[in-house]
Amino acid sequence: MFVNPHIAGLPGSYLFQEIDSRVEAFLKTHKGRPVLRLGIGDVTRPLPKFIAEKFAQAALNMATQEGFKGYPPGRGYPFLIKKILKNDYLDRGIALDEDEIFISDGAKTDAAAIQELFSSSARIAFTDPVYPVYVDSNAMAGRLGEYDGKRWAGAQYLPTTEENGFIPPLPSKNVDVLYLCYPNNPTGTVLTKEQLKKYVDWAKENDALIVFDAAYKAFISDDNIPRSIYEVEGAKDVAIECCSFSKTAGFTGVRCAYTVIPKSVLGLGKDKQKHSLNKMWARRIGSKSNGVSYPVQVAAAAVYEDEGKRAIEENIAYYMENANILKAALNDCNIKYFGGEHAPYIWLKAPNQFDSWGFFDYLLNTCQIVGTPGVGFGPSGENYFRLTAFGERKNAEEAAKRIRDTFKEA
Amino acid sequence: MFVNPHIAGLPGSYLFQEIDSRVEAFLKTHKGRPVLRLGIGDVTRPLPKFIAEKFAQAALNMATQEGFKGYPPGRGYPFLIKKILKNDYLDRGIALDEDEIFISDGAKTDAAAIQELFSSSARIAFTDPVYPVYVDSNAMAGRLGEYDGKRWAGAQYLPTTEENGFIPPLPSKNVDVLYLCYPNNPTGTVLTKEQLKKYVDWAKENDALIVFDAAYKAFISDDNIPRSIYEVEGAKDVAIECCSFSKTAGFTGVRCAYTVIPKSVLGLGKDKQKHSLNKMWARRIGSKSNGVSYPVQVAAAAVYEDEGKRAIEENIAYYMENANILKAALNDCNIKYFGGEHAPYIWLKAPNQFDSWGFFDYLLNTCQIVGTPGVGFGPSGENYFRLTAFGERKNAEEAAKRIRDTFKEA
Numbered sequence: 001m002f003v004n005p006h007i008a009g010l011p012g013s014y015l016f017q018e019i020d021s022r023v024e025a026f027l028k029t030h031k032g033r034p035v036l037r038l039g040i041g042d043v044t045r046p047l048p049k050f051i052a053e054k055f056a057q058a059a060l061n062m063a064t065q066e067g068f069k070g071y072p073p074g075r076g077y078p079f080l081i082k083k084i085l086k087n088d089y090l091d092r093g094i095a096l097d098e099d100e101i102f103i104s105d106g107a108k109t110d111a112a113a114i115q116e117l118f119s120s121s122a123r124i125a126f127t128d129p130v131y132p133v134y135v136d137s138n139a140m141a142g143r144l145g146e147y148d149g150k151r152w153a154g155a156q157y158l159p160t161t162e163e164n165g166f167i168p169p170l171p172s173k174n175v176d177v178l179y180l181c182y183p184n185n186p187t188g189t190v191l192t193k194e195q196l197k198k199y200v201d202w203a204k205e206n207d208a209l210i211v212f213d214a215a216y217k218a219f220i221s222d223d224n225i226p227r228s229i230y231e232v233e234g235a236k237d238v239a240i241e242c243c244s245f246s247k248t249a250g251f252t253g254v255r256c257a258y259t260v261i262p263k264s265v266l267g268l269g270k271d272k273q274k275h276s277l278n279k280m281w282a283r284r285i286g287s288k289s290n291g292v293s294y295p296v297q298v299a300a301a302a303v304y305e306d307e308g309k310r311a312i313e314e315n316i317a318y319y320m321e322n323a324n325i326l327k328a329a330l331n332d333c334n335i336k337y338f339g340g341e342h343a344p345y346i347w348l349k350a351p352n353q354f355d356s357w358g359f360f361d362y363l364l365n366t367c368q369i370v371g372t373p374g375v376g377f378g379p380s381g382e383n384y385f386r387l388t389a390f391g392e393r394k395n396a397e398e399a400a401k402r403i404r405d406t407f408k409e410a
Numbered sequence: 411m412f413v414n415p416h417i418a419g420l421p422g423s424y425l426f427q428e429i430d431s432r433v434e435a436f437l438k439t440h441k442g443r444p445v446l447r448l449g450i451g452d453v454t455r456p457l458p459k460f461i462a463e464k465f466a467q468a469a470l471n472m473a474t475q476e477g478f479k480g481y482p483p484g485r486g487y488p489f490l491i492k493k494i495l496k497n498d499y500l501d502r503g504i505a506l507d508e509d510e511i512f513i514s515d516g517a518k519t520d521a522a523a524i525q526e527l528f529s530s531s532a533r534i535a536f537t538d539p540v541y542p543v544y545v546d547s548n549a550m551a552g553r554l555g556e557y558d559g560k561r562w563a564g565a566q567y568l569p570t571t572e573e574n575g576f577i578p579p580l581p582s583k584n585v586d587v588l589y590l591c592y593p594n595n596p597t598g599t600v601l602t603k604e605q606l607k608k609y610v611d612w613a614k615e616n617d618a619l620i621v622f623d624a625a626y627k628a629f630i631s632d633d634n635i636p637r638s639i640y641e642v643e644g645a646k647d648v649a650i651e652c653c654s655f656s657k658t659a660g661f662t663g664v665r666c667a668y669t670v671i672p673k674s675v676l677g678l679g680k681d682k683q684k685h686s687l688n689k690m691w692a693r694r695i696g697s698k699s700n701g702v703s704y705p706v707q708v709a710a711a712a713v714y715e716d717e718g719k720r721a722i723e724e725n726i727a728y729y730m731e732n733a734n735i736l737k738a739a740l741n742d743c744n745i746k747y748f749g750g751e752h753a754p755y756i757w758l759k760a761p762n763q764f765d766s767w768g769f770f771d772y773l774l775n776t777c778q779i780v781g782t783p784g785v786g787f788g789p790s791g792e793n794y795f796r797l798t799a800f801g802e803r804k805n806a807e808e809a810a811k812r813i814r815d816t817f818k819e820a
Contacts (some may be wrong), residue, residue, distance in 0.1 A: 001586040001619045002529035002678035007694055008685040042480035056466035059705065062663065063462035069663035105515055105665075105703070112698035119412035136697040140526065147741065176411040209411050246700075253472065253479035255515075255703040267413035277420040284417055287546040288522035290656075293665040295469065296703055305451040385538070405765035 006142040015376035036399045038387045039370045043250045046309030050095050055299035072291035076103025080297045083304040093232045100262050105292050107215050107244035108258040110173045112137040125156035125171035126179040129186050129377030150379050159380040170202045179235040181213035186377045186386045187398040188339015190225045196232050203238035210239040214354040218248035220342045236262040249312045319344050322396035323389035329400035333407035344389040359385050367402040416552040426784035446809045448797045452659045458721030465709035480623045482701035486513025490707045493714040496685035504640045511671050515702050516627050517654035517667040527690050535566035535581035536589040539596055539787030543591040562791050569790040580612045591623035596787045596796045597757040598749015600635045606642050615647035620649040630657035630752045646672040659713045659722045666710040729754050733805035739810035743817035754799040769795050777812040787795040
């Protein structure tokens with residue numbers, strides 16, 4: 001049997017493995033203060049008690065004849081879809097229907113699977129640096145051509161750097177699908193409604209699709225920054241939106257997310273007929289999955305109760321205070337950075353002409369702080385470095401102190 | 411943007427929709443006794459209390475700093491993998507390693523995704539009748555050619571009927587992948603170790619792969635019938651096995667499953683090099699998912715505790731007693747049937763020359779019993795009809811009574 005050459009031949013994604021092995025090597029000789037990990041983008045605050053209790057109660061109810069649930073609806077339970085629709089869209093002035101929202105076990109799952117709806121020759125564009133899922137899922141499907149060690153020949157990279165104010169250029173006309181993630185991972189930067197509108201207009205003009213990843217929308221603290229691409233006029237005709245409870249509600253270990261596919265988003269068939277991507281996704285889900293755990297969906301619905309909302313806002317404020325503590329230290333040291341205002345990521349420019357990995361080693365050796373080398377997210381990430389605001393307060397404070405001790409000029 | 415024509419053009423899977431609409435139409439005029447649903451293969455017994463309590467406790471622990479868990483390992487938590495390995499394999503004399511077992515949210519998800527590892531031109535064979543996921547997932551990937559209303563031109567159908575004793579013929583030499591599901595859905599039939607060995611030998615001789623779906627293995631009550639394809643010599647070189655807690659432990663609403671890919675299963679690359687499907691799957695999972703909910707994995711691990719084992723055995727015995735009650739009625743009425751001994755499905759030959767849908771209508775109208783027309787699972791299912799043993803005891807008893815009242819000759 002022949003295998004899929006695009007998976008067999010996929011270059012290793014060694015970013016976090018390489019980080020781990022460098023940290024491990026360091027720890028073998030290091031005997032001093034503990035290493036502070038500000039690398040991986042995983043939440044650390046416990047699940048709000050209110051949400052955990054609803055989760056647990058649903059699990060217990062499964063042991064009763066009245067409370068038992070078998071296969072969940074493939075597209076998600078209406079009780080959860082209704083809450084998402086009301087809180088995340090209708091109450092914000094965005095009109096959508098219940099059957100335009102699909103529950104899943106993760107935004108990563110959806111962001112990776114959405115490409116199954118595209119023709120095998122669809123041309124793909126993404127920002128550079130980029131969250132790797134958009135790239136890898138299309139590479140595995142054979143859409144990106146050959147990899148030269150830095151770039152896929154068949155993909156369009158949109159550099160997103162200090163030089164263009166972290167506003168990626170528009171893709172060229174021949175691109176079919178543009179992936180955007182805002183608030184952005186890894187740069188932590190955002191786009192205003194006006195800035196985002198340019199991509200929507202480009203997509204409309206070029207019959208292209210935007211896959212919009214809004215996993216970090218809960219970190220936005222300014223009403224002029226869209227939490228949903230559907231705040232932009234016309235987006236309902238050209239955009240799919242992936243959202244997640246992972247970072248919003250600390251669900252990385254619980255696993256729940258949702259994707260919005262408006263019925264007005266259409267693609268062309270071989271027959272030149274227009275096809276609804278909503279219908280195609282429904283068909284795909286029906287054929288390939290059996291939906292999301294019932295108690296997990298109950299937990300996600302609790303996020304929208306008043307007590308759930310208060311609790312998750314507190315957690316987000318906690319992380320953003322970590323970001324403020326880190327940013328204050330960077331300011332004091334004249335280290336340039338971006339993000340960290342509407343996102344849990346701080347994207348700093350490595351000082352002293354360090355490249356990304358050079359700064360990684362230096363920071364590990366001098367400060368015992370682990371971050372993520374920017375170049376790991378794409379070639380335009382070179383010389384940048386990502387710190388996350390997730391983690392305990394005392395770690396953020398200690399990291400800030402170590403940064404000041406090392407980089408602050410006397 | 412052009413869409414994937416293999417999803418856009420996929421013929422509707424109207425089986426259960428058509429069932430629902432016929433039942434709905436019937437209910438509009440029917441005023442008598444309640445309709446008994448023996449159609450859909452979903453469990454109905456509550457989750458064992460012991461398992462639900464472990465599940466709930468893990469959910470509650472997520473609200474504590476010590477018990478909180480972020481992203482799960484992509485391939486599953488070692489605490490669960492170790493239990494599966496010991497109970498389902500090592501204790502049964504099958505040697506496997508921990509890194510050959512992958513946890514997922516459902517056997518359907520895995521059975522649908524496994525084809526991503528195959529080359530786009532891989533030739534596929536499956537039994538007829540068949541669980542539709544193997545067919546649809548390959549059709550969506552464009553491997554099966556055109557559909558003529560009954561069959562996909564590019565697939566090989568292996569008729570599995572009374573005539574061949576429900577032992578499918580071997581695929582032809584040019585087949586790359588054979589899907590087998592035993593105990594079988596929908597026929598409820600099984601293969602002995604000796605019978606299964608022929609397919610393993612065929613796969614070895616032809617460098618082919620077997621995807622073995624063992625979702626119903628917990629229903630086997632005879633030690634000569636393999637619960638795992640790895641009981642057959644040589645299978646570790648040619649077979650992938652998908653297993654599930656859905657039917658075993660009543661987890662259809664909890665969502666947990668696992669897939670075994672031995673490291674010795676290899677496929678050919680374009681470069682004519684051999685590639686490990688285990689490594690390819692690990693890479694795929696790492697790039698496309700974030701693993702399974704932590705409390706769900708704790709619940710699955712509880713299935714292997716003594717108290718969990720006892721409880722799930724009781725549930726299985728309960729369903730199989732339903733099967734016995736239904737089979738006794740069919741015997742009394744001289745209705746020929748298969749299965750229902752090591753599987754929760756009874757596959758009956760429609761009496762009185764009925765075709766599958768004709769018998770569906772007749773049974774609904776005379777007995778107010780809903781089953782599944784066999785032809786819905788493939789052309790060789792014509793004239794057959796599936797009843798499930800899931801459901802409440804009183805419903806099985808009532809269905810048996812109605813069958814006797816209608817079909818038993820005086």
